[in-house]
Amino acid sequence: MTSRPRSKTQVQTRDPAATRNRILKAATEEFAKRGLAGARVDTIAARAKANKGMIYHYFESKDSLFRAVMEKAYYDIRSAERALELDRMEPVAAIVCLVKFTWNYYLDNPGFITLLNSENLHRAKHIANSAIIKEMHRPFVALLQTILERGVEAGVFRDGIDPVQLYLTIAAVSYYYFTNRFTASIIFDRDFTAPDMLKERLEFNIETILSIVRCAKTPASSRIEQAA
Amino acid sequence: MTSRPRSKTQVQTRDPAATRNRILKAATEEFAKRGLAGARVDTIAARAKANKGMIYHYFESKDSLFRAVMEKAYYDIRSAERALELDRMEPVAAIVCLVKFTWNYYLDNPGFITLLNSENLHRAKHIANSAIIKEMHRPFVALLQTILERGVEAGVFRDGIDPVQLYLTIAAVSYYYFTNRFTASIIFDRDFTAPDMLKERLEFNIETILSIVRCAKTPASSRIEQAA
Amino acid sequence: MTSRPRSKTQVQTRDPAATRNRILKAATEEFAKRGLAGARVDTIAARAKANKGMIYHYFESKDSLFRAVMEKAYYDIRSAERALELDRMEPVAAIVCLVKFTWNYYLDNPGFITLLNSENLHRAKHIANSAIIKEMHRPFVALLQTILERGVEAGVFRDGIDPVQLYLTIAAVSYYYFTNRFTASIIFDRDFTAPDMLKERLEFNIETILSIVRCAKTPASSRIEQAA
Amino acid sequence: MTSRPRSKTQVQTRDPAATRNRILKAATEEFAKRGLAGARVDTIAARAKANKGMIYHYFESKDSLFRAVMEKAYYDIRSAERALELDRMEPVAAIVCLVKFTWNYYLDNPGFITLLNSENLHRAKHIANSAIIKEMHRPFVALLQTILERGVEAGVFRDGIDPVQLYLTIAAVSYYYFTNRFTASIIFDRDFTAPDMLKERLEFNIETILSIVRCAKTPASSRIEQAA
């Protein structure tokens, strides 16, 4: 109650949307860098050139801010993906394009990976009830399905491939590389961030995915010995 | 004099090694569950039925304790892997066995994944100088190399496969599935923890890895159109 | 140019007096409910369908707003009391009427009690210099004095009763019941808010006050020896 | 995680019970002075020559600390009351003694009143489930009942007086005086804290209570023994 002093005029944009965006951007960076628990609200405020009060004004809590960050992150990657217009490409080209896109997206946005890791550490509780995120992904699976079907029709893809299993693998081969690049560099004593390594890995990944989808001429007999 | 009352809930083993182990185990669980930043020293002490003093007695600091946990985690998985005696198996069987082992290890030890994620969030700083971890992995890569070579000689594997790239992929296709199982369940509206899904994924992964290594009869021409 | 969109939930009366009144009413409710320290300026603004700026425009500060609330609260009870026109009643009826009025006022305005408690917690600093409040009460004491005198003349009241002591007791027996109704309900394991209990208490109080004022046949001498 | 600096050695009693008591005492003072919402955990810690961590170590939260304070406050007054051994006094003397005790307790412990006011502002939520407090008061009501019965038998008290109604009035006439002494001093333009005023009020209160209980027909001689 004892009267509190006046401010020192700092940013004073008086542009609510801009302020909210600055906070969201700063939060994305901070959460990506330090994880949910490691992120500091103070740091986010400073980075956003806002003050803590604003964070709680626009987003209610640290967790709630994290949810907003997750939604934006998913929105961004799916938007970029849509922009590829994979449905207008030849099936093989579309798959290769998706592999490259995924690789490059993780390469350019390593924070996306750490955000996902944080959210999964929390068993996806922040997005569990986010209808918007579910909506976002329905058309994506449908698109993959279509590409696979077209490939089968064109005789370039095997039949019976689950689009979700395929996508999980496309994501996996790139994701794993980036998420574990620091420990892997130590364990395998290589610099996985070197340009050569990156190039090599992307090529390997493309081969991997193509070898999954393409119409194998290989006789089935060669696959018999997989017994436990 | 009558005997003094025993201290309350503590364990009071006066067994240093046991205490240290309980702490290490408790820390592994807590770090796995909440991440490095989210883990609480108090909780670790409680879980270990020890007290905070002991933690600092045996492991200097929270970070240092985390390092010990990481070393133990790597030691455990590599030991289990060695126990497979892959070098005594047929090449294809060895690869399939490794894929299955990796899958099952992640399935049974989901904490291993979150520990790795935490360490990578911190750019592997805790294990960066751990000679022991580097030593641990050298023979592992050599083993893979041998398996691949034997496969090539036996005419069942393609030539020129980098064992590290292969291993990254073997790990990736399982790791990604588990690390992202919570967000993926929401996004793809499936329960990725259901037994059927697990079985399906493992089979898909085995196929994926085999299609990478096996001697493809496919004419090289089919791979031409990978242009961007 | 098309008309500009109206502002959201606000009232936008552009009726200064009405806005001020809404704020005062909202503040009374909030202070009554949560006490001075517990009240929130935000909540008051929301409740008043005004905004914080208006609060500071009409009332300088939270404390100052509280002072205004106190003045209004005193003004209201004294006005209601005046409306009883006790001076036109028989002495006994007047006293009984005042007891009932006081009881009912607290019953209907429990917030008045919590406001008083808040102000006393702060040692009455908000009203300390309020000339208006002092003025308000002078005639009130005079009125009581008159009633007592008329009662003595009529032979129904004892002589020598201090009107202030009497009023303190009239207020006390009702006030205490209401201010402590929650803790008392627990301590005495009764529901003091039940209609039966309320009725019983009011009757008890009327008897108490009447036994104080009425002309006792007991010789005065018998009460002499009560020294501390 | 970045290591935190060592302490500066402050009180370091290493006497848990003493520390807990210091905190409880300091909290009682602070809550009494500023109310629950107005009290500052910082201030309590400082007053207790402890640090905030200790407060949360021994009492879980500010609210929980408040509950402990309330329980102690009730325990103290009821203990002091029991020490009066009212059951060994003559009925009239017992009642007068209780009136005086209540008065003096409030006079000496004004904080008890503000604590009660705070708890009632919160609708007694802190003590609502406190079995210990309920237990504490059962014998108290029984004692009053006995005193009244003995008084009736001795022909000095009227019959049919509810001990709870009586106690509410005994408490009320003192409580109200103290809780409202600051606003009343302004309103009635008297200094209610002056010794003369205190003496006068206590006498008035004793008369009030006696006029409630006493057998109206009783010869004056029966009221002589009201000594302290």
Next chain:
DNA sequence: CATGAATGAGAATTCATTCAT
């Protein structure tokens, strides 16, 4: 007059770490 974004000093609570016993 009215709005609500912005400010920054707290306020409650947490937590890694230390240390007397």
Next chain:
DNA sequence: TATGAATGAATTCTCATTCAT
């Protein structure tokens, strides 16, 4: 070795107040 009380610097979140529009 073992205990857990004690420390104090954060950390998240709140809130009275100001001010540009």
